[in-house]
Amino acid sequence: MKALVWHGTTDIRCDSVPDPSIEHERDAIIKVTSCAICGSDLHLYDHFMPGMKSGDVMGHETMGEIVEVGPAARKSLKVGDRVVIPFTIICGECEQCRRGNFSVCETTNRNKDLADKAFGHTTAGLFGYTHLTGGYPGGQAEYLRVPFADATHIKVPDGIPDEKLLFLSDIFPTGWQAAVQCDIQPTDTVAIWGCGPVGQMTIRSAVLLGARQVIAIDRLPERLSMAKAGGAIMINFEEENVVERLNELTGGKGPEKCIDAVGLEAHATGSVDSMYDRAKQAMMLETDRPHVLREMMYVCRPAGILSIPGVYGGLLDKIPLGAVMNKGLTIRTGQTHVNRWTDDLLNRVLENQIDPSFVITHTEPLERGPEMYKTFRDKQDGCIKVVLKPGMNGGLHA
Amino acid sequence: MHDVVRRSALPGRSQSSHDKMARGLGYFSLALGIAELVAPGAICRAAGVKGLETVVRGYGAREIATGIAILGSHDPEPWIWTRVAGDLADIATVATGVQQDNQSKGRSTLALATLAAVTLIDLACANGLNAEKGNRKTAIRDYSRRSGFPKGLQAASGAARDFQIPDDMRTPELLRPWDRGGGKA
Numbered sequence: 001m002k003a004l005v006w007h008g009t010t011d012i013r014c015d016s017v018p019d020p021s022i023e024h025e026r027d028a029i030i031k032v033t034s035c036a037i038c039g040s041d042l043h044l045y046d047h048f049m050p051g052m053k054s055g056d057v058m059g060h061e062t063m064g065e066i067v068e069v070g071p072a073a074r075k076s077l078k079v080g081d082r083v084v085i086p087f088t089i090i091c092g093e094c095e096q097c098r099r100g101n102f103s104v105c106e107t108t109n110r111n112k113d114l115a116d117k118a119f120g121h122t123t124a125g126l127f128g129y130t131h132l133t134g135g136y137p138g139g140q141a142e143y144l145r146v147p148f149a150d151a152t153h154i155k156v157p158d159g160i161p162d163e164k165l166l167f168l169s170d171i172f173p174t175g176w177q178a179a180v181q182c183d184i185q186p187t188d189t190v191a192i193w194g195c196g197p198v199g200q201m202t203i204r205s206a207v208l209l210g211a212r213q214v215i216a217i218d219r220l221p222e223r224l225s226m227a228k229a230g231g232a233i234m235i236n237f238e239e240e241n242v243v244e245r246l247n248e249l250t251g252g253k254g255p256e257k258c259i260d261a262v263g264l265e266a267h268a269t270g271s272v273d274s275m276y277d278r279a280k281q282a283m284m285l286e287t288d289r290p291h292v293l294r295e296m297m298y299v300c301r302p303a304g305i306l307s308i309p310g311v312y313g314g315l316l317d318k319i320p321l322g323a324v325m326n327k328g329l330t331i332r333t334g335q336t337h338v339n340r341w342t343d344d345l346l347n348r349v350l351e352n353q354i355d356p357s358f359v360i361t362h363t364e365p366l367e368r369g370p371e372m373y374k375t376f377r378d379k380q381d382g383c384i385k386v387v388l389k390p391g392m393n394g395g396l397h398a
Numbered sequence: 399m400h401d402v403v404r405r406s407a408l409p410g411r412s413q414s415s416h417d418k419m420a421r422g423l424g425y426f427s428l429a430l431g432i433a434e435l436v437a438p439g440a441i442c443r444a445a446g447v448k449g450l451e452t453v454v455r456g457y458g459a460r461e462i463a464t465g466i467a468i469l470g471s472h473d474p475e476p477w478i479w480t481r482v483a484g485d486l487a488d489i490a491t492v493a494t495g496v497q498q499d500n501q502s503k504g505r506s507t508l509a510l511a512t513l514a515a516v517t518l519i520d521l522a523c524a525n526g527l528n529a530e531k532g533n534r535k536t537a538i539r540d541y542s543r544r545s546g547f548p549k550g551l552q553a554a555s556g557a558a559r560d561f562q563i564p565d566d567m568r569t570p571e572l573l574r575p576w577d578r579g580g581g582k583a
Contacts, residue, residue, distance in 0.1 A: 009472050012412040034535065045412065046472035100564070181567040186559070204546050210556035226541035233549045282467070305569070332567065344561070353557050357544035360537065374407035374414060378530045381405050382539030395508055 002059045002367040002390065003141035009047040011385070012058060014371045018135065020145035025072035028149030030064035030083060035139050037061075037369070037386040038087075038170055039196045040263070040311045044130065046266055048287065049313045051114070059168040060087035060127040062139025063162055069185050073150040081109040084154040085139060085146055085336035087170045089125035092151030103335035108148055109134045140369055142240055145256040154342045157350075163357035163387065164349055168202070173341040173383075175201025175261070178309035179209050180341075181332040182257040189213040191246055191255040191299070192232070193292040195223035197385045198309055199261035200230065202361050206233045208354065214291045217248060219267070222382045226359070238270070243299045256304045258296035263310030264288035267270035273318065280317060286312030297323045330355065354387035361384040365392040406530045414423040414570055416526035423481060423523060427465030434458025446505030447495035457491075475531075478524040485517040 005015040016381055020029055038061050043049045049367045063084040079081070090097050091107035108125035109115050114132050116120040125147065128138015136147065144151055175198050184190060190211040192202050195218035206214045207230060216227035217235045224234040235245050246255055266274065266289045273291055280286035294301050296306055306329055324331065329388050348354055359383045372386045406414040434441050435458035438451040465485065467477040489510060496506040547554035 009470075010413055010417060014410065048472065063494065180561070183563055183567060183569050186556070200546070204554070205558075207547075207555055208558035209561060210559035222539050222541050226544050229542050230547070231545070233467075249500070269532055278476070281474075282471065284470075288399045307408055330569070337508075340564075348558070351552065352548040355545065355548050358544040370410060370412035371405065371407040373412040374530075375405045378406070380530070382541075384541070 001142035002366055003137070003351070004059060004366070004388075005042060006052050006056045006058055007054050009376075009379045012045060012373050013267075014370055016368045017057060017141070020143050020150065022068055022070045023145065023166050024147060025070040026150055027070040028066055028073050028077055028146045028153075029068040030062070030144050030146060031067045032073055032139055032142055032144055034166050035059050035062040035141075035366075035388050035390075036169075036171075037140070037372060037376055037388070039198060041127070042200070043264060043311055044223070044309075045377060046202075046265065047129050048384050049132075049311075049371070051132040051135075053131060053135070056128065056131075056276035057141055059138035060129055061142030061166060061167050062127070062144055063156070067143070067192040070094075071148070075365075076150045077153065081153075082156050082158055083341075084156055084165055084168045085144065085169075086125070086152060086154060086173075087127055087129070088152075088335060088338050089127065089134065089136065089146050091149055093333055097151070098233065100337055100340045102337040102339050112136060122293045126335075131386050136375065140366065140388060142341075142366070154339065154346070156346065161357070163360055163363075164355055165346075166387065167197075167356040167359070168338075168342050168345060169347075170336065170338065171197045171201050171359075172345055173338045174198050174309050174336040174343050174355065176205045176345060177334075177336050178202045178259050178307045179211075179260065181202055182305050182307045183210050184257060185211045186210050187212055189255040190259065191215045191216065191217065191296070192259045192261055193217045193296060194260070194262035194285075194310065195220070195227045196261065197359050198225065198382070199223075200226055201356065202259055202261050203230045203232045204260075204354055207258075208348075213249065215246065215255065218272075218360040222361075223384060224317070225355050226384065227380060230358075231309060231388065242295060246299050250301070252365055254299045254301040254304070256301050257298070257307065258300045260292045260294045260296060260310040264312050265292040269279050276318070279281070286317050288312050288316050290316045290319060292320065294320055297321075297329065298328055300327065302327040303329070304334065305330045309336070310367035360387050362386045363392070364388055365394070366390040374395055406573030414530060416523055417474075419519075420468055420478055420527060423478060423520065424465045424468030424474065425482065427461045427468060431458045431463075433438060444505060445492050445495075445509040446497060446502035446507075446559065447492060448497060448502075450491065450495055453491060457484070457488065461581075473527075475524055477526040478520055478527065481520045482517060482524060485513055485520055489513045489517070511521060546564045 001016045001019050066081040088103045090102045090105045090109040094106040096104045105124035108121045112122040125134030190206045214232045216232035219238045277289040366388045376383045438454035467472045
């Protein structure tokens with residue numbers, strides 16, 4: 001089958017690889033109908049995340065049709081079922097899964113020892129996201145083996161386009177969890193750094209959850225215009241001072257809720273700390289660029305909440321924990337507990353409360369995936385979200 | 399709105415011609431650096447300068463470090479700019495070290511021409527990499543109608559206000575804002 005394969009830093013290729021097969025009685029195989037490139041895939045593309053090996057198949061936003069089911073998964077799946085696959089592989093049985101903390105499932109990371117060393121304790125296995133999280137082949141491919149498939153799936157009805165459902169796999173519940181864990185009150189101002197796909201979903205989630213005011217911070221005109229369409233007030237950090245503007249919009253008190261939808265590759269260009277981060281990162285003395293974290297710790301209203309869906313990978317410098325402690329801020333973060341939210345979110349899609357396909361700007365055949373990684377990473381061609389379709393001819397833009 | 403649709407990746411690849419050029423320059427840096435470290439005398443003779451073997455060895459170390467950085471970095475652009483700065487140092491070194499005999503002058507002229515050509519290649523590569531990074535001020539696509547709310551923004555605002563926030567993501571009751579009368583503010 002065809003699959004997008006990681007070969008090294010910024011080197012992704014569409015290769016022929018062996019078809020997946022059932023390896024365990026709880027497995028299922030899906031024929032992929034749509035998959036997407038996630039912003040967190042770019043951390044692998046740029047090789048910021050450790051634990052990739054040449055030959056790894058990329059991708060963790062995937063949906064398709066069940067074509068083969070292991071005997072132990074037949075109680076919940078059958079051939080022909082239409083499923084979205086959450087990016088977190090879950091057993092559904094361990095203590096964390098029973099608590100709804102699916103992203104830290106204790107069972108599914110088959111490289112638990114590595115994760116224990118890196119993070120102290122293991123987290124869930126993930127599709128196509130380094131050997132630290134199990135080294136499972138990803139879903140930017142024609143077929144995908146789904147381990148623990150009896151638990152690791154979201155059944156979706158026929159008759160609705162893939163585009164409306166695909167993002168239940170990751171970015172929609174990620175944006176939703178980012179907003180939910182802020183415990184948004186009707187009087188709250190919610191400031192969201194980053195208007196990429198997760199940022200856009202976070203903006204819509206904060207609006208649905210009833211924030212008084214949603215403020216979106218980015219520098220790219222297309223992304224800011226999409227944020228504005230979703231009901232956000234825009235701040236272009238290349239044209240305005242973010243801290244001053246946020247204070248101005250909140251009567252000098254700062255936003256109650258701050259969300260980092262950027263993560264480890266912040267692109268702030270004018271600040272001293274961002275130059276410091278760039279220099280240290282270039283010399284391999286720092287893994288991440290935490291400009292957004294610093295800024296939101298500084299500007300957040302005392303007793304406020306910081307929500308961090310943005311991915312961080314390693315060791316960060318100059319974090320103003322003094323501001324966090326003295327202002328009594330609460331930090332909530334983590335990979336998304338996808339299945340905790342998807343029943344509710346699927347209903348919201350079916351009820352037309354939200355149509356997540358708004359974020360798609362490029363639809364391309366799987367074979368053009370490697371080119372689209374660069375287009376997406378470099379924000380060329382107005383690119384915000386790329387959907388790839390195995391077997392598709394030609395491409396659609398914006 | 400601009401009618402510009404720019405993508406720079408090579409067909410079927412996740413890298414552009416500038417990415418490829420940067421890798422080539424990385425290997426070139428390594429090769430040149432090793433030559434300067436191992437045979438500084440020969441390099442000095444080829445450039446028509448004398449007595450600069452120690453300087454050339456230093457430059458060799460610089461080239462090797464730069465080459466490793468280019469090949470190992472996800473973003474080679476700053477290191478290509480480092481090469482440009484190195485090129486200028488090389489040019490200044492050769493220009494100030496030119497000997498008076500005709501043979502050396504000829505070699506120095508050829509070396510300066512070569513260095514100028516390499517500098518131009520480095521500049522083209524660094525500028526190309528920089529231009530690919532989407533440093534635009536104007537939109538090339540119009541997404542201002544993409545609310546994502548089929549029933550409109552007004553209907554969406556607060557539509558999920560009745561969502562029950564899970565206990566583990568709620569601010570604990572005891573930590574919620576309160577008024578002096580004992581109730582929640």
